[in-house]
Amino acid sequence: MKPDAQALALWPTSASLSAAETDHLVLGFTLLTLLLTVPIFIAITWFAIWFRDGRIAYRTYSDRRNRLLEVSWMLIPFLLTLVFFYWGARMFDTHKHPPGDAIRISAIGKQWMWKFQHPGGQAEIDDLHVPTGQPVVITMISQDVIHALYLPALRIQMETLPDRYTQLWFKADRPGIYRLYCSEYCGTDHSVMGGYLTIMQPADYQKWLGQSATSGSLVAQGRAAFSAHGCLGCHVAGSVVRAPSLAGLFGSPVPLAAGGTILADDGYIRDKILDPDRNLIAGYRQLMPVFKGTIDEGEMMALVSYIKSLGGRSPDQSGATP
Template sequence: MTASLAPWITEASAHAAEIDRLALAFSLLIAALSVPVFLLLVVFAIRYRRGRKVDRRHAPDRNVWLETSWALIPFLLILIFYVWSTSSYIDLYEPPDDALEINLVAKQWMWKVQHPGGQREIDELHVPAGTPVRLNMASQDVIHSLYVPALRLKRDVVPGRYTSLWFTADRPGTYRLTCAEFCGTDHSTMGGRLVVMRPADYARWLAESDLDPSLAEQGAQLFRTLGCSGCHGSGSTVHAPPLDGLYGSPVPLDDGRVITADDRYIRDSILLPQSEIAAGYPRIMPTFRNLLDEEQVMKLVAYIKSLRRQGWKDGP
């Protein structure tokens, strides 16, 4: 099934269907509240037009309950929509713990996708149907914005920081993805395809794709090439923070704050090492800002995250 001809109609996920219901219900509410007003405007304009002999005296009494309900009922209805839309918005920022993590790098003018197993794509994103997918995204140059109309999802991809987007596509098919932020002269050509496959077909696609080492393995090789193990290795004489079990753990800083070692913290520690210094460690970490691109940084982050899993396996 190809649904790129009408992306504003096609629904590729339960979230898209919910957004459409929300938009339709809110439109009906606005129509119900506004149509009587405009109809009465027309009626009054005709009835009380200049030269028409009608009684223009104000009514001697008022219906307080009618006036109160006219203000209170719309307020309560709009409040329901506020709770409904807020719940959907919050859900977009709470991906499931078991979501399939895929890295995506935006650059003029393409989308580069890296799967955990080492599969790579350009301007295409293959995902299994019915499986939560989390995209860890970064920009190599300027602000981009990943937009998938069939999912009713759009997220800015900003240089210098990580952004994420998660979804569960439940309808196999091919859907359009594009950049919704003007990013340069060839912005209009920066598009691609979201390919939602049945789980068995996706597994077959993974097996048949050209396979590079996994992201964690590529990160481990880069870790050694850059000489990082000389300071962070277990046998190092340099006093540097250990990395085993680091990811997801609280990190006390020398300014008294305690933060969680997430993707953002690891990235900044590589590119902006002086911005957040772990308590009890000297300021000797060099910056790799001019040596690594976003793809290489993502590989290092994947490697350090794999040390987290190894730490859990081996215990403290």
């Protein structure tokens, strides 16, 4: 089926094992719901007809009770729904903890387009190329209003918010071209804010990366921005100004002057660059200039990527509590 035709399909093609499991969960719970509710509505209809006004029917009250039956019709549905609760909770937990070896792609949503940037610096507008069989993490942010990245073939979507990073991950298994959308109304041209997800074999994906234009990797772009904004004057060994070291920062707990710690994830690094007065670090004076309004989201993602490249560990593996 062509990608545009899938937009009208009642049940879009699934392109990952996770999407197939999501389908099984939805269908299974739908069947359970029908199993539990249809007999009730049939009984209501039958009783309404059989005991309607004017019909001769047996109406004598009986005090006989079957406690086993009463307990069963409460306990069995509860246990069945509990199975689906566990199933859904397990899937939710899995989607919140991406693998450490995933390909990390950044995304920026703005009226009315999506911009994706790969680790090697390859950028694309309203299109996203990914390989099969490899986990892919998309870290996203909005440049203006609330958007939502929706990938129907993978059965996932995530809100894209201003001033806050959100994240989704997946592992696609079926090569092909599928649609992607913004599923959050974001203004006049919301309906045209979409594009295509191209799932490729790993060799084809590497070939595509090699043929795509790039001005340097995301880390290299971040290193250049780090130098251009004068960060080298403070955040390197031997600098005159005493500033926190960035080596090994990512994923580590940072002690705060107000007490407690905060986890140095993508959001913390971004917030600290834009507004250094937030979350003052214990043992340091605040001398860093405010960069809010001078760094756009694309450059910010490059800066965050560079700082992450200086060492550290994934927040999911740090064991720290923010």
